[in-house]
Amino acid sequence: MAAKKDVLQKIVALKRQSAEQQVRMLQLDVERIELSINELAASLTAMDEGKAGFEAHWLAEASGYVGKVIRDIGLRRAALADKRSELHDAREALKRVFHSQERLREDGPKG
Numbered sequence: 001m002a003a004k005k006d007v008l009q010k011i012v013a014l015k016r017q018s019a020e021q022q023v024r025m026l027q028l029d030v031e032r033i034e035l036s037i038n039e040l041a042a043s044l045t046a047m048d049e050g051k052a053g054f055e056a057h058w059l060a061e062a063s064g065y066v067g068k069v070i071r072d073i074g075l076r077r078a079a080l081a082d083k084r085s086e087l088h089d090a091r092e093a094l095k096r097v098f099h100s101q102e103r104l105r106e107d108g109p110k111g
Contacts, residue, residue: 005104012100019094026087033080040073 044066047057060066 005107009101009104012097012104016094016097016101019090019097022090023087023094026083026090030080030083030087033076033083037073037076037080040069040076044069 047060047066
């Protein structure tokens with residue numbers, strides 16, 4: 001019985017490690033997407049504040065740059081929502097693993 005419990009504890013520990021890695025990877029993805037959205041928004045803000053000259057504004061509009069940036073921001077916001085959903089699911093999975101570890105500890109030998 002003790003050997004079976006040791007095996008279960010090792011399996012749960014590996015699942016916890018995997019779940020923690022998944023959560024961290026998704027957190028980094030969320031941060032990366034947020035940063036890219038902020039950078040795109042900052043480039044639009046810089047144009048609105050008049051930091052670029054008239055020619056730059058005209059070229060950006062004529063080439064469709066502004067529309068492209070706005071579309072890119074929308075796409076990245078959608079990707080961000082998806083990643084946040086994945087992150088939420090990964091955190092829930094991690095909670096279940098924590099719960100499993102606690103249950104294994106509670107079911108330990110009582111003396």
